[in-house]
Amino acid sequence: MYHFQLLLFREVIKPSQNHLLLKSLFLGGFIKEDESLDEAAYRILHHLTGLKDVYMKQSYSYGKTDRDPGARVISTAYSALIKIQDIDRELKEINGAHWQSLSRLPRLIFDHREMVDRALVELQMQIKIKPVGFELLPEKFTLVQLQDLYEAIYQREIDKRNFRKKILSMNILEKLEEKEKETSKKGAFYYKFNKEHYEKHKRNGFFFNLDVN
Amino acid sequence: MYHFQLLLFREVIKPSQNHLLLKSLFLGGFIKEDESLDEAAYRILHHLTGLKDVYMKQSYSYGKTDRDPGARVISTAYSALIKIQDIDRELKEINGAHWQSLSRLPRLIFDHREMVDRALVELQMQIKIKPVGFELLPEKFTLVQLQDLYEAIYQREIDKRNFRKKILSMNILEKLEEKEKETSKKGAFYYKFNKEHYEKHKRNGFFFNLDVN
DNA sequence: CCAAAAGTGTTCGAATTACACCCATGA
DNA sequence: TCATGGGTGTAATTCGAACACTTTTGG
Numbered sequence: 001m002y003h004f005q006l007l008l009f010r011e012v013i014k015p016s017q018n019h020l021l022l023k024s025l026f027l028g029g030f031i032k033e034d035e036s037l038d039e040a041a042y043r044i045l046h047h048l049t050g051l052k053d054v055y056m057k058q059s060y061s062y063g064k065t066d067r068d069p070g071a072r073v074i075s076t077a078y079s080a081l082i083k084i085q086d087i088d089r090e091l092k093e094i095n096g097a098h099w100q101s102l103s104r105l106p107r108l109i110f111d112h113r114e115m116v117d118r119a120l121v122e123l124q125m126q127i128k129i130k131p132v133g134f135e136l137l138p139e140k141f142t143l144v145q146l147q148d149l150y151e152a153i154y155q156r157e158i159d160k161r162n163f164r165k166k167i168l169s170m171n172i173l174e175k176l177e178e179k180e181k182e183t184s185k186k187g188a189f190y191y192k193f194n195k196e197h198y199e200k201h202k203r204n205g206f207f208f209n210l211d212v213n
Numbered sequence: 214m215y216h217f218q219l220l221l222f223r224e225v226i227k228p229s230q231n232h233l234l235l236k237s238l239f240l241g242g243f244i245k246e247d248e249s250l251d252e253a254a255y256r257i258l259h260h261l262t263g264l265k266d267v268y269m270k271q272s273y274s275y276g277k278t279d280r281d282p283g284a285r286v287i288s289t290a291y292s293a294l295i296k297i298q299d300i301d302r303e304l305k306e307i308n309g310a311h312w313q314s315l316s317r318l319p320r321l322i323f324d325h326r327e328m329v330d331r332a333l334v335e336l337q338m339q340i341k342i343k344p345v346g347f348e349l350l351p352e353k354f355t356l357v358q359l360q361d362l363y364e365a366i367y368q369r370e371i372d373k374r375n376f377r378k379k380i381l382s383m384n385i386l387e388k389l390e391e392k393e394k395e396t397s398k399k400g401a402f403y404y405k406f407n408k409e410h411y412e413k414h415k416r417n418g419f420f421f422n423l424d425v426n
Numbered sequence: 427c428c429a430a431a432a433g434t435g436t437t438c439g440a441a442t443t444a445c446a447c448c449c450a451t452g453a
Numbered sequence: 454t455c456a457t458g459g460g461t462g463t464a465a466t467t468c469g470a471a472c473a474c475t476t477t478t479g480g
């Protein structure tokens with residue numbers, strides 16, 4: 001059972017003039033005249049982390065007048081899911097960034113805590129009805145990894161047999177011959193998400209729904 | 214079985230310079246320096262319709278650069294649910310406004326069709342897990358009215374017995390002595406939504422979930 | 427008295443849950 | 454050989470779906 005982590009940045013930009021309050025910050029930036037909201041979100045993520053092709057979704061727009069004491073700022077928040085494999089490879093040398101467990105988050109400035117909470121709730125709803133979980137895993141993953149992921153998101157334990165029964169009955173996973181041998185002597189089979197199968201089933205009225213235990 | 218209607222306004226404001234494209238428009242306006250997004254949404258709704266205290270929810274922010282050919286505009290859409298009883302009383306004399314069935318919508322300008330579609334999908338998800346349906350009904354309503362509402366939102370028929378069984382078992386409705394006698398000789402008992410019961414149950418881990426048939 | 431709408435229970439099958447042991451292997 | 458983590462089946466229960474008749478009353 002692992003936990004979700006939030007990537008925090010320290011003073012990457014300063015929309016606020018009150019420096020004492022600035023304890024931690026998300027990725028942030030200002031939109032340009034010639035780019036869409038989505039493009040701006042991708043640009044900022046890519047510019048500050050080097051990450052590309054990640055699952056990213058608009059979350060919510062925050063518009064209280066006093067949310068940033070330094071200036072009137074309206075922020076449209078996006079949440080990105082980063083593949084576990086990409087994290088260390090790409091983010092090691094980013095200055096001032098550090099991962100923080102969601103359950104032991106420091107005090108965040110402004111309304112950033114609300115942003116995190118809302119994004120997490122959205123994720124928990126999304127993941128029940130859409131296979132977004134696979135965005136967080138490497139191409140090849142074991143069922144144990146997949147279950148660990150779901151346990152982290154739901155913040156509770158799931159029965160192994162029921163979880164496997166349900167996910168496998170959907171026929172959207174492809175079992176590989178290869179085994180992951182790092183974490184156990186026996187080894188666990190790799191699977192991969194078969195997007196074509198998923199899309200085909202969906203056209204036939206199939207609904208992804210992973211609500212286990 | 215009735216249908217959802219969208220209230221359309223004609224040229225209330227003109228963010229576009231291309232008048233030929235302007236066929237219909239939602240309520241819209243610009244945010245002021247000293248108000249939040251929520252406040253602006255309420256102000257605009259109230260100013261243009263006279264309606265107050267309606268259920269209103271942020272939907273999504275639209276930010277494509279070319280979405281309005283006349284100017285760079287980022288729009289945060291809100292959707293409001295208006296009580297059936299309030300509609301005629303307050304909206305009769307609004308100039309240029311007319312109701313249009315959602316299933317026979319005219320061509321809308323810009324990305325407004327996407328806005329409607331997204332808002333409807335959000336509503337359909339919301340109404341399954343939150344008792345927002347009551348926002349659309351008068352204080353006192355019959356179970357038939359409530360069911361009609363759900364059938365309109367889901368766009369399908371629901372079994373009467375199963376619907377009543379489910380909604381009544383939640384213990385969030387209060388049966389009144391009074392009957393509605395307009396639509397039938399026998400008359401149908403009025404109910405009202407008991408918000409306190411709902412909040413109390415929710416604290417005890419109860420989840421509203423109305424997914425019938 | 428009858429048409430029209432409101433109201434009411436039961437049965438069946440499917441889906442979800444709970445639950446415990448064997449397997450493979452490297453050290 | 455044994456400790457460690459991976460993998461598997463079945464029974465009990467709950468939940469959702471299907472289904473048809475009785476009640477009330479104004480005209």
